[in-house]
Amino acid sequence: MAVCVRAVVRVLVLQAAWALGGGQVRYSVPEEAKGGTVVGRLAQDLGLEAGEAEARRLRLVAQGRRASVEVSGASGALVVSSRLDREELCGKSAPCALRLEVLLERPLRVFHVEVEVTDINDNAPLFPAATKNLSIAELSLPGSRFPLEGASDADIGANAQLSYTLSPSEHFALDLQKTEDDTESLFLVLRKGLDRESLAEHRLLLTARDGGRPSLTGTVELVVSVLDANDNAPQFNQSVYKVRLPENTEMGTFVLRINATDLDEGSNRNISYSLQSLFPQDGRDVFGIHKTSGEIYLRGSLDFEDVGVYRIQVDAKDMGNPPLSGHCKVVVEVLDVNDNAPEVWVTSLSVPVAEDASVGTVVALLSVSDRDSGANGRVRCAVWPPSPFGLVATFAGSYSLVLREALDRERVSEYEVEVRAEDGGAPPLRASRGLRVPVSDVNDNAPAFAQAVYTVLARENNAAGAELARLWARDPDEAGNGRVSYSVAEGGAGAGSGSGSGPGWRPASSYVSVDAESGRLWALQPLDYEELQVLQFEVRAVDAGEPPLCGNATVQLFVVDENDNAPALLPPAGGGPGPWAAGEASSSSSSAGSLWAWAAWGAPAGQVVAKIRAVDADSGYNAWLRYELWEPRGKGPFRVGLYSGEVSTARALEEADGPRQRLLIVVRDHGEPSRSATATLSVSLVEGAEAALAAAGAVSAGAGLRPAAGAEGGAAAAAAASATNVWLVVAICAVSSLFLLAVVLYGASRWAPRAAVLAGPGPATLVCASEVGSWSYSQRQSRSLCVADGAGKSDLMVFSPNCPPPPGPAPKEPPQEPPALLDTVSATRPPLAP
Numbered sequence: 001m002a003v004c005v006r007a008v009v010r011v012l013v014l015q016a017a018w019a020l021g022g023g024q025v026r027y028s029v030p031e032e033a034k035g036g037t038v039v040g041r042l043a044q045d046l047g048l049e050a051g052e053a054e055a056r057r058l059r060l061v062a063q064g065r066r067a068s069v070e071v072s073g074a075s076g077a078l079v080v081s082s083r084l085d086r087e088e089l090c091g092k093s094a095p096c097a098l099r100l101e102v103l104l105e106r107p108l109r110v111f112h113v114e115v116e117v118t119d120i121n122d123n124a125p126l127f128p129a130a131t132k133n134l135s136i137a138e139l140s141l142p143g144s145r146f147p148l149e150g151a152s153d154a155d156i157g158a159n160a161q162l163s164y165t166l167s168p169s170e171h172f173a174l175d176l177q178k179t180e181d182d183t184e185s186l187f188l189v190l191r192k193g194l195d196r197e198s199l200a201e202h203r204l205l206l207t208a209r210d211g212g213r214p215s216l217t218g219t220v221e222l223v224v225s226v227l228d229a230n231d232n233a234p235q236f237n238q239s240v241y242k243v244r245l246p247e248n249t250e251m252g253t254f255v256l257r258i259n260a261t262d263l264d265e266g267s268n269r270n271i272s273y274s275l276q277s278l279f280p281q282d283g284r285d286v287f288g289i290h291k292t293s294g295e296i297y298l299r300g301s302l303d304f305e306d307v308g309v310y311r312i313q314v315d316a317k318d319m320g321n322p323p324l325s326g327h328c329k330v331v332v333e334v335l336d337v338n339d340n341a342p343e344v345w346v347t348s349l350s351v352p353v354a355e356d357a358s359v360g361t362v363v364a365l366l367s368v369s370d371r372d373s374g375a376n377g378r379v380r381c382a383v384w385p386p387s388p389f390g391l392v393a394t395f396a397g398s399y400s401l402v403l404r405e406a407l408d409r410e411r412v413s414e415y416e417v418e419v420r421a422e423d424g425g426a427p428p429l430r431a432s433r434g435l436r437v438p439v440s441d442v443n444d445n446a447p448a449f450a451q452a453v454y455t456v457l458a459r460e461n462n463a464a465g466a467e468l469a470r471l472w473a474r475d476p477d478e479a480g481n482g483r484v485s486y487s488v489a490e491g492g493a494g495a496g497s498g499s500g501s502g503p504g505w506r507p508a509s510s511y512v513s514v515d516a517e518s519g520r521l522w523a524l525q526p527l528d529y530e531e532l533q534v535l536q537f538e539v540r541a542v543d544a545g546e547p548p549l550c551g552n553a554t555v556q557l558f559v560v561d562e563n564d565n566a567p568a569l570l571p572p573a574g575g576g577p578g579p580w581a582a583g584e585a586s587s588s589s590s591s592a593g594s595l596w597a598w599a600a601w602g603a604p605a606g607q608v609v610a611k612i613r614a615v616d617a618d619s620g621y622n623a624w625l626r627y628e629l630w631e632p633r634g635k636g637p638f639r640v641g642l643y644s645g646e647v648s649t650a651r652a653l654e655e656a657d658g659p660r661q662r663l664l665i666v667v668r669d670h671g672e673p674s675r676s677a678t679a680t681l682s683v684s685l686v687e688g689a690e691a692a693l694a695a696a697g698a699v700s701a702g703a704g705l706r707p708a709a710g711a712e713g714g715a716a717a718a719a720a721a722s723a724t725n726v727w728l729v730v731a732i733c734a735v736s737s738l739f740l741l742a743v744v745l746y747g748a749s750r751w752a753p754r755a756a757v758l759a760g761p762g763p764a765t766l767v768c769a770s771e772v773g774s775w776s777y778s779q780r781q782s783r784s785l786c787v788a789d790g791a792g793k794s795d796l797m798v799f800s801p802n803c804p805p806p807p808g809p810a811p812k813e814p815p816q817e818p819p820a821l822l823d824t825v826s827a828t829r830p831p832l833a834p
Contacts, residue, residue: 024111024112024113024114025040025042025045025046025102025111025112025113025114026113026114026115026116027039027040027078027113027114027115027116028115028116028117028118029069029080029084029115029116029117029118030084030117030118030119030120031084031085031086031087031089031096031117031118031119031120031122032083032084032085032120032122033080033084034080035079035080035081035082035083036079036080037079037080038077038078038079039069039077039078039079039080039115040077040078040115041075041076041077041078042058042071042076042077042078042102042113043058043071043075043076043077044076044077046058046076046102046104046111048076048104052076053071053073053075053076053104054073054074054076055106056104056105056106057103057104057105058071058073058076058102058103058104059071059102059103060100060101060102060103060113061100061101061102061103067081067098067100068080068081068082068083068084068089068098069081069084069098069100069115071102078113078115084117086117086118086119086120086156087123087154087155089117090117091154092154092156092160094119094156094157095116095118096116096117096118096119097114097115097116097117098114098115098116098117099112099113099114100112100113100114100115101113119155119156119157119159120155120159120212121155121159121210121212121213121214121215121216122155123153123154123155123159123210123216124153124210124216124217124218125151125152125153125162125208125209125210125216125217125218126151126152126153126154126218127149127150127151127152127206127208127218127219127220128149128152128220129220130219130220130221131220131221131223132148132149132206132220132221132222132223133223133225134146134188134222134223134224134225135224135225135227136190136194136224136225136226136227137194137226137227137229138194138195138196138226138227138228138229138231139193139194139229139231140190140193140194141190141193142190142191142192142193143189143190143191144189144190145175145187145188145189145190146187146188146189146190147185147186147187147188148174148186148187148188148206148222149186150162150164150184150186150208151164151208151218151220153208153210153216153218155210155212157211158210158211158212159210159211159212160210160211161210161211162208162209162210162211163208163209163211164176164186164206164207164208164209165206165207165209166188166204166205166206166207166222167204167205167206167207169191169202169204170191170192171190171191171192171193171194171202172188172189172190172191172202172204172224173188173189173191174186174187174188174189174206175187175188175189188204188222188224194226195226196226196227196228196229196263196264196265197232197263197264199226200225200226200228200265201223201224201225201226202222202223202224202226203221203222203223203224204221204222204224205219205220205221205222206219206220206221206222207219208220228264228265228266228268229264229268230264230268230318230320230321230322230323230324231264231324232262232263232264232268232324233262233318233324233325233326234260234261234262234271234316234317234318234324234325234326235260235261235262235263235326236258236259236260236314236316236326236327236328237259237260237261238258238328239328239329240328240329240330240331241256241258241328241329241330241331242330242331242333243255243256243330243331243332243333244332244333244334244335245298245302245332245333245334245335246302246334246335246337247302247303247304247334247335247336247337247339248302248337248339249298249302250298251298251299251300251301252297252298252299253297253298254295254296254297255287255296255297255298255332256295256296256330257293257294257295257296258273258294258296258314258328258330259294260273260294260316260326260328262316262318262324262326264318264320267318267319267320268318268319268320269318270318270319271292271316271317271318271319272291272292272316272317272319273289273290273291273292273293273294273314273315273316274289274291274314274315274317275287275288275289275296275312275313275314275315276312276313276314276315277310277311277312277313278311278312278313278329279309279310279311280307280310285299285300286298286299286300286301286302286310287299287300287310287312287332289314294314294316296312296314296330302334303334304334304335304336304337304372304373305336305340305371305372307334308333308334308336309331309332309333309334310330310331310332310334311329311330311331311332312329312330312331312332313327313328313329313330314327314328314329314330315327316328336372336373336374336376336377337372337376338372338376338423338425338426338427338428338429339372340370340371340372340376340429341370341423341429341430341431342368342369342370342379342421342422342423342429342430342431343368343369343370343371343421343431344366344367344368344381344419344421344431344432344433345366345367345368345369345433346364346365346366346433346435347365347366347367348364348365349363349364349365349435350362350363350364351363351364351436351437351438352437352438352439352440353403353407353437353438353439353440354407354439354440354442355407355408355409355439355440355441355442355444356407356442356444357403357407358403359403359404359405359406360402360403361402361403362400362401362402363389363401363402363403363437364400364401364435364437365394365398365399365400365401366381366391366398366399366400366401366419366433367397367398367399368381368397368398368399368421369397370421370423372423372425375423375424375425376423376424376425377423377424378423378424379397379421379422379423379424380421380422380423380424381393381399381419381420381421381422382419382420383401383417383418383419383420384417384418384419384420385417387404387405388403388404388405388406388407388415389401389402389403389404389415389417389437390402390404391419399419401417401419401435407439408439409439409440409441409442409477409478410445410476410477412439413438413439413478414436414437414438414439415435415436415437415438415439416434416435416436416437417434417435417436417437418432418433418434418435419432419433419434419435420432421433441477441478441479441481441482442477442481442545443477443481443543443545443546443547443548443549444477445475445476445477445481445482445549446475446543446549446550446551447473447474447475447484447541447542447543447549447550447551448473448474448475448551449471449472449473449474449539449541449551449552449553450472450473450474451553452553452554453553453554453555453556454469454471454539454553454554454555454556455556455558456468456469456521456555456556456557456558457558457560458523458527458557458558458559458560459527459559459560459562460526460527460528460529460530460559460560460561460562460564461526461527461528461562461564462523462526462527463523463526464523464524464525464526465522465523465524466522466523467520467521467522467523468512468521468522468523468557469520469521469555470518470519470520470521471486471514471519471520471521471539471541471553471555472519473486473519473541473551473553475541475543475549477543477545480543480544480545481543481544481545482543483543483544484519484541484542484543485516485517485541485542485543485544486514486515486516486517486518486519486539486540486541487514487516487539487540487542488508488509488512488513488514488537488538488539488540489537489538489539489540489552490507490508490537490538491507491508491535491536491537491538491554491555508535508536508537509524510524510525511523511524511525511527511532511535511557512524512535512537512557514539519539519541521539521555527559528559529559529560529561529562529618529619530565530617530618532559533558533559534556534557534558534559535556535557535559536554536555536556536557537554537555537557538552538553538554538555539552539553539555540552541553561618561619561620561622561623562618562622562671563618563621563622563669563671563672563673563674563675564618565616565617565618565622565675566616566669566675566676566677567614567615567616567625567667567668567669567675567676567677568614568615568616568617568677569612569613569614569667569677569679570613570614570615594680594682595610595612595679595680595681595682596681596682596683596684597609597610597647597681597682597683597684598683598684598685598686599649599653599661599683599684599685599686600653600685600686600687601653601654601655601685601686601687602652602653602654603649603652603653604649604652605648605649605650605651605652606648606649607648607649608646608647608648609638609647609648609649609683610646610647610681610683611644611645611646611647612627612640612645612646612647612665612667612679612681613645614627614645614667614677614679616669616675618669618671621669621670621671622669622670622671623669624643624669624670625643625645625667625668625669625670626642626643626667626668626669626670627640627641627642627643627644627645627665627666627667627668628640628642628665628666628668629663629664629665629666630664630665630666630678631662631663631664632661632662632663635650636650636661636663637649637650637651637653637654637657637661638650638661638663638683640663640665645665645667647663647665647681647683653685657685658685659684659685660682660683660684660685661682661683661685662680662681662682662683663680663681663682663683664678664679664680665678665679665680665681666678667679
């Protein structure tokens with residue numbers, strides 16, 4: 001309603017102006033008026049009457065463009081025929097008038113009509129585009145201004161007066177500046193620094209509002225893209241990476257992948273990785289990294305014992321300009337594996353060890369270690385062999401090798417000791433260290449002879465300086481402690497006896513000597529069996545130790561008889577001194593002693609006439625005598641017992657044999673070479689009574705032999721014998737009885753079985769097997785053998801044979817072992833004749 005009122009007012013104003021202006025009509029109509037809207041009453045304003053306008057064909061003459069108004073034929077009013085758009089008709093020109101020509105016929109007249117199209121606020125501000133893209137560097141400083149293109153409004157006047165507003169933003173603001181030519185410049189102002197990584201794109205809404213009522217608005221979206229600057233260093237997702245690796249990890253093994261991110265974009269976010277080792281300095285040679293992927297791999301070998309922990313710095317560098325870098329640490333812990341065997345060192349060695357060292361003596365100090373750790377580095381130690389040494393732990397990793405048992409250098413002079421170490425790994429590793437422990441000698445062993453008693457046989461008449469035996473004492477010590485010197489300690493012999501200290505006793509050192517170094521036993525002088533049969537003494541062996549030790553051995557030196565004595569004829573028993581012959585060797589001439597005896601005519605064969613007595617100072621075979629009848633040879637009336645020396649009749653004596661028989665008897669020993677003596681026996685053949693008297697006289701004399709004193713002596717003896725008194729007859733009878741008893745005993749002993757040597761523990765016993773006896777040698781005792789009724793001599797030695805004991809209870813004292821013979825000089829003996 002208000003609009004219509006305003007239109008009417010305008011028409012009236014135009015009519016008045018037309019009247020005043022001399023025929024030009026002016027109208028005003030708002031744009032966008034609806035079709036049919038009366039702009040003005042043109043016919044009326046031209047002074048036409050009703051109907052006259054149609055009659056006179058009132059009309060508009062177009063001038064090349066659509067007028068958008070027309071004249072209503074009936075009323076003659078000027079009405080809007082089509083949409084009026086001031087912006088289309090006039091654009092930004094003001095005012096906007098439509099100049100029309102109106103024709104009126106009958107008469108033809110032309111009128112000028114001007115229709116002003118007034119502006120209404122029908123156009124909102126309009127930006128060139130709905131979206132405006134801006135690119136602003138991330139490093140732009142606050143206060144930076146960025147020009148914007150403002151909006152346009154097709155309206156004019158107040159309707160075209162624009163104001164701008166910006167959506168709220170902490171980073172941006174608007175600045176509208178007017179210039180001197182009344183133009184406006186619109187700027188986007190940076191209020192706060194940008195961070196692309198926080199917000200890479202800002203979307204703002206710029207609103208333009210015109211001055212119309214109601215006002216209209218136009219908007220544009222400002223898309224602000226923050227251009228990246230290399231203002232962000234690469235960042236790792238962890239500041240410290242930790243990883244564990246066994247020390248036996250193979251080279252090339254993947255260890256760890258690290259990742260760094262860069263909030264920048266483009267080349268600013270392209271990252272390359274590199275290693276910078278912190279500890280140790282050579283860690284870069286152990287590990288490597290791929291520059292682009294960040295994969296860390298093992299390029300060297302690990303050794304827990306050298307380096308247990310690697311602390312590596314990893315750098316991540318972008319490709320910006322200038323490049324920025326980020327850092328992180330990688331801690332690689334090396335896990336121990338049992339790859340190191342124990343090690344054994346000898347820190348101190350005190351050798352050699354004296355064999356008298358006390359138990360607990362420290363021989364060596366040892367140090368044991370294992371470069372591994374934990375159970376792999378715990379070491380157990382032992383010593384082999386387990387004796388005589390042992391280990392004592394002093395403190396961690398240190399041991400003492402001590403003596404556990406007494407040493408004996410003579411049993412073991414040197415020990416090869418092995419110290420074995422084993423760790424606690426799985427499987428365990430082992431190591432060993434060998435020690436050579438020599439044992440030094442002390443003088444703890446006295447020299448010892450191989451035998452307590454040495455039996456030495458030496459032939460008599462040996463040369464002075466002859467070696468009799470070699471003694472040897474063993475001392476297991478070494479050097480001076482084992483160097484032995486020998487000496488004759490004590491002992492000796494009496495003249496003609498085995499031993500003693502009485503008159504005539506001589507020390508053993510006068511007979512023998514021992515070499516101090518070699519132990520050889522030497523004879524200082526020739527030995528005479530007839531003077532010395534047994535020499536017993538001690539030999540002492542002394543070592544050179546400090547103090548010196550000694551050992552003793554008993555030496556029993558038996559002198560072995562040599563055939564150096566010829567048989568000697570004994571004088572008649574009880575006859576006092578008389579002629580007897582000392583024989584020479586069988587090859588030499590012999591002197592004969594003259595003996596006489598009586599024999600009765602008609603004496604039967606086998607009757608003993610006389611007995612030749614002889615003795616040999618030698619012993620054994622050398623003293624074993626045999627008797628031979630040299631003259632007369634052949635079938636004489638007499639014969640001589642081979643071993644008894646008895647002269648007996650070989651047959652019955654006859655008168656044809658003559659009054660006297662001269663017999664040459666040779667006494668010979670069994671030595672080599674044999675020696676002999678000769679005796680001459682004169683046998684007078686008499687009557688039986690004379691023979692009996694002669695025999696009785698001979699028996700009372702003790703031998704039955706008389707030295708021959710010629711024929712006159714024999715006759716005187718016969719005369720004396722015949723003058724004997726009754727007492728002599730009684731004596732003869734008594735002697736005859738004794739003689740018969742002796743013959744019986746003699747026959748019994750001759751034909752009795754031979755006795756054996758009784759063996760067994762205890763003192764030795766000798767039983768003679770015949771009239772010539774048996775003999776042997778003994779280290780303990782000698783026995784005298786009486787041959788017939790001659791003088792006794794020590795020609796036989798007996799010893800206890802080494803035979804098993806007889807059955808029965810054991811003796812109180814065990815038998816002693818016979819000493820070994822060092823030398824033997826006895827010759828092979830022929831068997832004894834029965």
